[in-house]
Amino acid sequence: MDNDNHDLAKLLPALPMLVELGASRHVTATAEALGIPQSTVSRTLARAAEVVGTPLVLRKGRGVELTPAALALIPRAAEALEAIREGLAQAREESGQQFGRIQVAFQHTFGEVALPILIRAFAQNHPGVTFDLQQGSRAFCLDLLATGSADLALVAPPPAPSRTIGSEVLYSEPLKLVVSSGHQLFGSSGVRLDAVRDEPFIMLEPGYGMHSIVESLCQRAGFRPRVAFQGQDLHTVRGLVSAGLGIAVAPPEKFVAQAAPGGGLGWCEVEIIWPSAHRDVGLVWRNRADTSAQATRFRDMVLGEGRDLLGASQSSTGLGRDQRSAG
Known part of the structure; x- marks a missing residue:
């Protein structure tokens, strides 16, 4: 024996x-x-x-x-x-009905609204479940997922599904041109992106989802952006824009910083009327049989009720549109 x-x-x-x-x-x-x-x-x-x-x-x-x-x-x-x-x-x-741990990786921009909405909804029925949260660039989040250090990742744009990973788009949000309070487009109702082709751009570093999105958007507009500065979060990008050091393309902020009294820093968002400017936000997971029951429950909640909650949140702020109604 x-x-x-x-x-x-x-x-x-x-x-x-x-x-x-x-x-x-x-x-x-x-x-x-x-x-x-x-x-x-x-x-x-x-x-x-x-x-x-x-x-x-x-x-x-x-x-x-x-x-x-x-x-x-x-x-x-x-x-x-x-x-x-x-x-x-x-x-x-x-x-695992009431207890467990879920590891979620997410990009910085989803830590203020999207992820808290999803965790709150899940915690209402699973109060004993804890979350391990790690935030960083899109590449960082997908690396954590690939190595098993994360059960799910919230990224933009989500990669295409494959044999090893699953993914679904949760919602799509518009992208805006961000300009300083002293810029000639400040307060404008809209602009073609090729109208600012000669201006310096402030972007996130390579590896961040917005970097590749902005490059692709400028390519569709017929030019390659001249990068003046690169940062690791959109707060820094907007700060550099407000100092008049360049322009940026970014997802909308709920509260827009107008010009400050006495000539201080300020910025505003301008609608990009051409080409169509938006980014898809999605959930990614590993196709593994040993995925924890709680991680699977959270994924299913996000793809069902969570998608509706995110769509309602985007609609209420006017910042985006639910993917299923986008056509």
């Missing part, structure tokens, strides 16, 4: 890899689907082969060929994993 348990302890970590390998027939694809290094897959399969007493895979071109021993083991492994998943789901259902 002790020897059997010893063998099973070495074999069990290989079962998810064998099942995935049976579907993909490629070690790299298996590693990507499971979110682990390729070297880990190779080492684990080698240890499993020692337990079985014969190789489980053979190299064949760029892929692998499963041996008869592997083909015999894979169906049983799939059955065992399914039974474990069912047991795990029941255990999580018992222990």
Whole structure:
């Protein structure tokens, strides 16, 4: 019995890899689907082969060929994993209804309104759940998600869904041209973006979602922005604009800073009438069977009730539009 348990302890970590390998027939694809290094897959399969007493895979071109021993083991492994998943789901259902921890990564601009609205709605029915929050650039948030350090990420724009991640757009918000109180466009009702092509731009650094969005928007307007300053948050960007150091494109603020008395700093937002200027805000998650029950509940809440709450919030402030009614 002790020897059997010893063998099973070495074999069990290989079962998810064998099942995935049976579907993909490629070690790299298996590693990507499971979110682990390729070297880990190779080492684990080698240890499993020692337990079985014969190789489980053979190299064949760029892929692998499963041996008869592997083909015999894979169906049983799939059955065992399914039974474990069912047991795990029941255990999580018992222990995770009221307690748990959810890790959320988000871009700075969503910390004032969007994320608090979502957490408040979820906490009303799950008061014992705690949140680990990490904020940063879009690239930073997606990196946390990829490495398993975050269960979900709130970013703009969300990446396209793939085999390893899921994503959905929650809402779309307009983008505005931000100018200083001394700018000739201050108080203007609207402007074509190509009308300011020769002016210095103040942008977020590369890796932040707005950086690529503004670059793409200017490209659609027929020019490349001349960058004067780059920052790490939109408060700094607007501050530099208010000092007359350049212009910026940014999502709207609820409260707009007009010109200050006595010639102080101030700025305003001007509608961009061409090209169409907006950004999509979305939720991203990992497609993993071992995602916690609470993280799954929070995701489902965000994609359902949360989407409606965010849409109502955007409509009430006039800052955006619900994605489903955007057409």
